[in-house]
Amino acid sequence: MTADTATTLFEAHRPALMGVAYRMLGRAADAEDVVQDAWLRWSGADRAEVRDPRGFLVRITTRLAVDRLRQIKARGETYVGPWLPEPYVTDFGDTVTDSAERAVLADSVSLAVLVVLETLSPLERAVFVLREAFGHPYADIAAMLDRGEAAVRQLGTRARRHVDERRPRYDVDPARRRDLTERFLDAAAGGDLAGLMELLAPDVRLVGDSGGKARAPLRVLEGADHVARFFAGVAAKGVPDVSVRLVELNGGPAVLVLSGGKPDAVVQIDADGDRIRTVYVVRNPDKLAALTALP
Numbered sequence: 001m002t003a004d005t006a007t008t009l010f011e012a013h014r015p016a017l018m019g020v021a022y023r024m025l026g027r028a029a030d031a032e033d034v035v036q037d038a039w040l041r042w043s044g045a046d047r048a049e050v051r052d053p054r055g056f057l058v059r060i061t062t063r064l065a066v067d068r069l070r071q072i073k074a075r076g077e078t079y080v081g082p083w084l085p086e087p088y089v090t091d092f093g094d095t096v097t098d099s100a101e102r103a104v105l106a107d108s109v110s111l112a113v114l115v116v117l118e119t120l121s122p123l124e125r126a127v128f129v130l131r132e133a134f135g136h137p138y139a140d141i142a143a144m145l146d147r148g149e150a151a152v153r154q155l156g157t158r159a160r161r162h163v164d165e166r167r168p169r170y171d172v173d174p175a176r177r178r179d180l181t182e183r184f185l186d187a188a189a190g191g192d193l194a195g196l197m198e199l200l201a202p203d204v205r206l207v208g209d210s211g212g213k214a215r216a217p218l219r220v221l222e223g224a225d226h227v228a229r230f231f232a233g234v235a236a237k238g239v240p241d242v243s244v245r246l247v248e249l250n251g252g253p254a255v256l257v258l259s260g261g262k263p264d265a266v267v268q269i270d271a272d273g274d275r276i277r278t279v280y281v282v283r284n285p286d287k288l289a290a291l292t293a294l295p
Contacts, residue, residue, distance in 0.1 A: 006042065006043065006047055009053050010039055010042055010043075010057065013053065013054050013057050013058075014035065016054070016058070016134075017035045017038060017057055017058065017061045018031055018032070018035055019105070019109070019133070019134075020058060020061050020062060020065065020129060020130070020134065021034040021035055021061055021064075021065050022088055022109070023108060023109060023114070023117070023129045023133055024062070024065035024066070024068075024069060024122075024125055024126060024129055025065055025068060025069060025072075026085035026086065026114045026117070026118060027085070027086050028086045028087075028088055028290055029086070029290070030068055030072075031065075033068070034061060034064045034065050034068055035061060037064050038057060038060045038061045038064060041060050041064075042056075042057060042060065055140070055144075058130075058134075058136075058144065059143070059144040062126050062130065062144050062145070063144070063145070065126070066122045066123065066126050066145075069122040069125065070122050073122070079211060080210070080211055080212030080218070081208065081209065081210055081211065081212060081216065081217070081218040081219070082207050082208060082209055082217075082218075082219070082220060083115075083118070083209060084111055084115065084207060084209035084280055084282050084287075085111055085114040085115070085118075085250070086282075086287040086290070087249045087250060087254065087266045087268075087282055087287060087288070087291060088109060088249060088250055089247070089248070089249060089291075089294065090105075090106065090109055090248055090249065090250060090251050091248055104132070104133065105133060105251065106251025106252065107251065108129070108132060108133035108251075109133075109250050109251045110250050110251050110252065110270075111250050111268060111270075111280050112167050112168055112270055112278070113163065113167055114250070116162070116163050116166045116167045117129075117163070119162070119166070120159055120162060120163075123145065123147075123155055124155050124158060124159040124162070125159070126141075126144075126145060127141055127145070127152055127155040127156045127159055128156065128159040128160065128163065130144065131156050132160065138152050138153050138156065141156075168270065168277065168278065172271045172272060172273065174252070176271070177252060177253060177269070177271055178246075178253045180199065180269060180271050180274070180276060181246065181253045181254070181255065181268075181269055182246065182253075183195075183199060184196070184199055184255075184269060184276060184279075185244065185246070185255050185267075187199060187231075188231040188232075188234070188235060188267075189235060189244065190235065191231075191232045191235030191236055192232075193228055193229070193232045196224075196227075196228035196231055196232065197224055197225070197228050199274075199275065199276050200224040200227055200228060200275065200276050201224065201272065201275035201276060201277050202223070202224050203222065203223065203224075203277075204222070204223065204224050204227050204275075204276055204277055204278065204279065205220055205221065205222050205227075205277070205278050205279070206220065206221040206222075206226075206227045206230060206278075206279045206281065207220050207278065207279070207280050207281070208220075208221075208280075208281040208282075208283065209280075209281065209282045209283065209284050209287070210283045210284055211284035211286065211287070213283075213284055213285055213286065214265075214283040214284060214285060215283070216281055216283045217230070227279060239257065239259050239264060240259050240260065241259055241260045241261075242257065242258070242259055242264075243257075243258045243261070244256065244257050244258070245258070245294075247294065249266060249268065250268065252268065253268075254266055254267065254268040255267040255268070256291060256294070262292065263285075263288035263289070263291040263292060264283070264288070265281060265282065265283045265288070266280075266281070266282040266288065266291070267279065267280070267281050268280045
């Protein structure tokens with residue numbers, strides 16, 4: 001295998017490797033570092049012995065992501081306020097044509113699921129991601145993690161149960177979710193308190209992530225009145241030189257708020273029927289930096 005062929009193969013699999021690494025870490029910058037490390041391992045490997053390049057690369061990426069996640073957890077860093085994953089651009093385009101597969105991939109990268117995955121052990125998370133998001137057989141996952149198949153099955157069962165017990169399940173048609181997002185944007189931008197109250201479920205939650213580096217609630221706001229008044233207050237104060245875009249992030253529509261042309265916030269909703277159940281707001285500038293490159 002020539003160097004050019006090796007590079008071409010790696011680039012062909014890069015989106016899948018980023019998908020694994022991001023779901024493992026919830027941090028795009030860390031995922032990119034892991035994929036770069038995987039490239040270094042790939043470029044230095046005896047590729048003549050590699051019969052399944054994709055499997056080889058997924059195995060390397062998974063192991064590197066497990067190591068990185070263990071390092072992050074070992075540091076025991078204290079995060080200021082609620083934590084949310086770094087917003088991640090997901091445009092499956094023509095790469096995923098099957099609607100069921102597209103739905104699974106979108107769900108596995110949603111903010112709600114990634115928040116729950118953060119509570120799993122690194123190995124549980126690896127098994128969950130490889131099995132639930134990418135459909136790898138347990139035997140293959142066991143080989144990737146250098147564990148027995150029975151042990152991997154136990155990890156998978158435990159992770160699946162943990163996620164099912166903790167993640168909210170809101171089933172809403174993607175077109176309906178987009179419509180609700182657009183209506184929410186209009187009401188929030190206009191400070192329309194009545195319009196917001198009409199869209200929000202009575203027990204709606206607002207989860208804001210600032211990391212202590214921007215203005216956002218330092219605790220989860222609960223209840224339609226509190227959440228509606230929060231957004232009405234933001235609209236009343238205004239954002240300098242504001243503009244907004246509707247983009248696809250984490251498998252669904254999201255509002256990208258820009259100030260002076262630079263990312264200021266990402267707002268995304270989870271809905272159930274005609275009502276919004278959760279509003280996520282990411283304002284930590286470290287988590288928005290990559291969105292500057294959006295076309």
